Amino acid sequence: MLAPERRTRADILIAITIAVTVLVAAIVVWARADATGTDSVVAAQAAPAVAAATALPTALRERWHVPDGASSRALTGGNLVITADNGTVSGRDPISGEQRWWYRRDMPLCGVEAQYSMVIATYRDKRGCSQTTMLSADTGQRYTARSSYMDDTIRLTGDGTYLLALGHDRLEVWRSDLVRTLEYGYVDAPVNPNTQPRKGCALLSAASSSARLSVLERCPQDAGARLTVLNPAPKDATTPEQYGSHVLTLPGSDSPEARVMAVSDNKTGVYLPPTPDTATAPGLPARLAVFDGTGNELATYPLSAPFTDKGVGIRIGSTPYLFTGNQLLALNSQTLQPVWAISDALGTPAMMAGKLLLPTPDTLTLIDPTTGTPLSQLGIARTDYHGEPISLAVIGNTILEHRTGQLFALT
Structure with missing residues (x-):
């Protein structure tokens, strides 16, 4: 019968060294993991449904505004307003502006989009704008993610x-x-x-x-x-x-x-x-x-005038629109031929109760989307405005203006 093996002092030291090495490796992996430096607060329940507006407002006033420096336009998703600033993406109540959820990482935000009732946020790491996360627009629940080599600066569109x-x-x-x-x-x-x-x-x-x-x-x-x-x-x-x-x-x-x-x-x-x-x-x-x-x-x-560096194209329904920097053009959805144009535009429009809302100086102009005919105007006192392009969005009866790195909610 063989004598039982006995542990020597050297065996114990080797075992301790291995354990310490594994612990250090685990700490390094944890420190470099995507979840590290992430703060995520998910909504307890989905946001209540927001009914589409059936009538246009007769007057407007500012209800709330928040920083929105990482977004390039006014965003909505599901039944919430989406904002992004300083590494944090938030889902907000349209009426109060209160955060219902947020997702924060200690990385710079490269771009944010909203599509499929989801929010897509891309962050920059050492491989460029490579870390992308998809969140539920209504709850902030993480749905999926991807990582790939990208440029240091990207434009994210849907x-x-x-x-x-x-x-x-x-x-x-x-x-x-x-x-x-x-x-x-x-x-x-x-x-x-x-x-x-x-x-x-x-x-x-x-x-x-x-x-x-x-x-x-x-x-x-x-x-x-x-x-x-x-x-x-x-x-x-x-x-x-x-x-x-x-x-x-x-x-x-x-x-x-x-x-x-x-x-x-x-x-x-x-x-x-x-x-x-x-x-x-x-x-x-x-x-x-x-x-x-x-x-x-x-x-x-x-075209009647050249585009400025602020020019951008968007699509509302099946119709493409071009903001030239001082004019709005509507294009035929099949031929892309310009159909009508409106001057004195300050940015991109949004649809509300069947009419097109266009940001214009000191007003929102209501437009017939088929003919481009201006119908009426709503006066608006824009605080902290210095001529930057304005992006409009509508959710329920709330009108959103993205400008000067902030989002303003109007009702």
Whole structure:
């Protein structure tokens, strides 16, 4: 019979060393984990349903305002108002502004969007704007998350079907569960090399619809800017599927001011700035160039004034609208041809009780969305306003104005 093994002093020291090593490793993993530095307070129950407004207000006054510096526009989700500032995303009661939930991380916020009754928040870490979390808009409950290499600055937008995260060197398209459907541009560690159609391109602007992703890019081998039309959800997310890609030759297309402004199922609208007179040709006014689903030019429409750097495109229902910086244009949903225009606009509109509300100086102007005819105006005293663009949203009977890094609620 073998004698029982006896523990020596060396055995005990080795066991202690292993235990300490495991403990230190666990602490390091915990300190670096995504959950560390996160403060999440979930609503005890879903927010009560908010009924859509059936009538327009006859007067307005400010009810509350809060910082909203990380959002680029007024956001609502589910039955709450969504704000984002200094690393914190909040769901707020539309009437009181009271926080019903919040989600906070000790990282800078790159962008926030609201879609599918969810809130999508992207944070910056050492890999760029790579940490994205999806939360229930009504409760703040964490639904899913994703992490991937991204640029240090991105523009996060939603088209109703997909989410587009656009950086200078790279973009990604995500579906409703944050699964990536497409990566385009720079790839840090390609699983399958040589799947990207071009290398070293700067992504100038992009916009998406459920059927098309249009990218204006500048590639080293090209003589000018290139318009590339892609499938937003190809069979393989790492292998872009191009419907067409063309170097643009239209006057103004290689200007840094040119940008994709609207995308439908089979059309792309690109803003072209005015061009100066030359010895061989007269200058051209600002224009909206429309391309088909493969990137071929269809039509060019002159604009009454050039866009400023504040210009932005939005979609309300099926109608695309362009805010030029001082004018609102409504486009035909099928052809992207300008239908009507309103001057003295201060920002992007919202729909309420069947009418379009447009921010204008000292007022909100009520507009017939079909004809663009101004119907009436609501006076408004805007506090702490210095001419910045205004983004409107409506939830129930509450009108929201996002401006000057703050969100103002009006009833």
